[in-house]
Amino acid sequence: MSLLEVNGLNSYYGDSHILFDVSLHVEKNEVVALLGRNGAGKSTTFKSLMGVVKPRTGSVKMDGVELAGKKAHSIAQLGMQLVHEERRIFGSLTVEENIVLAGLTAQNKWPIERIYEMFPRLKERCLSRGTDLSGGEQQMLAIARALVRDPKIILLDEPFEGLAPVIVQDLMRICRELAQAGQTIFLIEQNLAATLALANRVYILSNGHIAHESTAKELKSQPEVVQRYLGV
Numbered sequence: 001m002s003l004l005e006v007n008g009l010n011s012y013y014g015d016s017h018i019l020f021d022v023s024l025h026v027e028k029n030e031v032v033a034l035l036g037r038n039g040a041g042k043s044t045t046f047k048s049l050m051g052v053v054k055p056r057t058g059s060v061k062m063d064g065v066e067l068a069g070k071k072a073h074s075i076a077q078l079g080m081q082l083v084h085e086e087r088r089i090f091g092s093l094t095v096e097e098n099i100v101l102a103g104l105t106a107q108n109k110w111p112i113e114r115i116y117e118m119f120p121r122l123k124e125r126c127l128s129r130g131t132d133l134s135g136g137e138q139q140m141l142a143i144a145r146a147l148v149r150d151p152k153i154i155l156l157d158e159p160f161e162g163l164a165p166v167i168v169q170d171l172m173r174i175c176r177e178l179a180q181a182g183q184t185i186f187l188i189e190q191n192l193a194a195t196l197a198l199a200n201r202v203y204i205l206s207n208g209h210i211a212h213e214s215t216a217k218e219l220k221s222q223p224e225v226v227q228r229y230l231g232v
C-alpha cells in the first residue's frame with residue numbers, strides 16, 4: 001500500500017473541468033515532484049488532495065484512509081500538511097512563537113531543538129518577527145511549522161519560487177536532510193534543475209492530465225519530453 005494513492009481525480013472550478021482522471025502515488029520516504037506549465041493544474045491537484053477544492057470524482061487515500069470528501073482541517077490532522085506558496089506565517093509573532101504555536105496540538109517528534117538543528121538560520125533568527133525575515137527564512141519557517149505538526153506527508157507548493165540561488169541551495173539541503181530523516185515530500189516546482197536534483201520520481205501535468213511519469217533520472221535523459229511539456 002502506498003502512503004498516498006490518488007485514483008481518477010476529477011476537479012472543477014464551477015463548470016470548468018480542470019483535472020482529468022489524475023492518478024498518482026507517493027511511497028513512504030519518497031520525494032516526488034509534480035511538474036507542468038503555468039495553469040496545468042498543479043496547485044489544483046494539491047488543493048484537491050487537501051480538500052480545499054472538492055474533487056467531483058476520484059479517490060485520495062493516505063495510509064489506506066479515504067480523504068476525498070473530508071474537510072481540510074481533518075485532512076491536516078490525519079497527517080497531510082500543505083506549505084502554501086504564500087507561506088502563511090504570523091508576521092507579528094517571532095520565529096520561535098510561530099514554531100511553538102504550530103506544534104501545540106501535535107505529539108512532537110520535532111521538538112524545537114531538533115528544528116533548530118535542521119534550520120540553524122531559524123535559530124539565529126529565533127527572536128525576529130515573521131515580517132522581518134527574508135523570503136528564504138520565511139520559507140524555512142513555513143516548512144518548520146508544517147514539520148512540528150508531525151506530518152506523514154508534506155506538500156510543498158513552489159518552495160524555491162522567487163528565492164536567490166544560494167538560498168535555493170540551502171533549502172535543497174534541508175529538503176534532502178528531511179528526506180534522509182524519513183520525511184515524505186510531494187512538491188510542485190518550476191525550477192527543473194532543482195527538482196531533478198531533489199526528487200526520486202516525477203509526474204508531469206499537461207492541461208489537467210498526467211502526461212508523463214518516470215524517475216527523475218529517466219526524465220533527465222529525455223530532453224524531448226522536457227521540451228514538449230515544460231518548454232525548456
Ligand SMILES: Nc1ncnc2c1ncn2[C@@H]1O[C@H](COP(=O)(O)OP(=O)(O)OP(=O)(O)O)[C@@H](O)[C@H]1O
Pocket residue numbers: 013016018036037038039040041042043044045
Ligand atoms: N479559483 C479558480 N477559479 C477558476 N479557475 C481557476 C481557479 N484557480 C485556478 N483556476 C484555473 O485552473 C487552471 C489550473 O490552475 P492551477 O493554479 O492549478 O495551475 P498550476 O499548474 O498550479 O499553475 P501555476 O504555476 O500558474 O500556479 C488554470 O486554467 C487556472 O486559470
